Amino acid sequence: MKKALLNQTIDTLDEDLAVKSLAALAQAQRLRAFRALVVAGPEGLTPGVIAEQLGMTPSALSFHLKELSQAGLVSSEARGRHLIYRAEFARMNDLLVYLTEQCCQGEGCVAVPTSSQKKRMPDGLI
Numbered sequence: 594m595k596k597a598l599l600n601q602t603i604d605t606l607d608e609d610l611a612v613k614s615l616a617a618l619a620q621a622q623r624l625r626a627f628r629a630l631v632v633a634g635p636e637g638l639t640p641g642v643i644a645e646q647l648g649m650t651p652s653a654l655s656f657h658l659k660e661l662s663q664a665g666l667v668s669s670e671a672r673g674r675h676l677i678y679r680a681e682f683a684r685m686n687d688l689l690v691y692l693t694e695q696c697c698q699g700e701g702c703v704a705v706p707t708s709s710q711k712k713r714m715p716d717g718l719i
Contacts, residue, residue, distance in 0.1 A: 610665070611691045614684065617664035622649060623657045630667055630680035637670075637679035 618624050625647050630638060638646075644654045658678060661667040665684045669676045 607691055608695075611688055611695075613664045614666055614688045617660050617666055620657070620660075622647070622653065623661055626654065626657050627661055627666055627680060630678055631682075631685070633680075635679060637677040639675045639677060643678065 618627060626643055626649075629643055629646055640651060640654055640658065643649070643658075644651050647654070649657075658667060658669075662669065666681055667678050668681055669678045671677075
């Protein structure tokens with residue numbers, strides 16, 4: 594299903610997936626867990642290692658990993674007695690593509706320095 598937005602047409606399925614992904618990342622502990630899995634790369638991490646790195650209780654981490662998994666941002670694989678969690682790089686890239694296409698009109702997003710950042714920059718670099 595498609596709907597018009599500012600003279601553009603977007604696929605509501607893509608929009609729904611983007612909203613679900615962004616909502617899952619819009620919590621500090623989940624964002625930290627996702628970041629740890631991105632840094633770990635394709636090898637992934639066990640929940641015990643993630644909990645230790647982030648100083649989280651196993652039950653809290655389990656809740657956050659479930660939310661990230663339901664959003665499609667992480668996956669898990671049983672390896673012996675352990676679960677290995679991995680970041681879903683394809684979904685992350687799809688989200689970035691969606692945001693670039695829909696929010697930046699397909700152009701690369703340019704960071705605009707805030708007023709506090711401008712004060713710290715040498716003259717002529719803006």
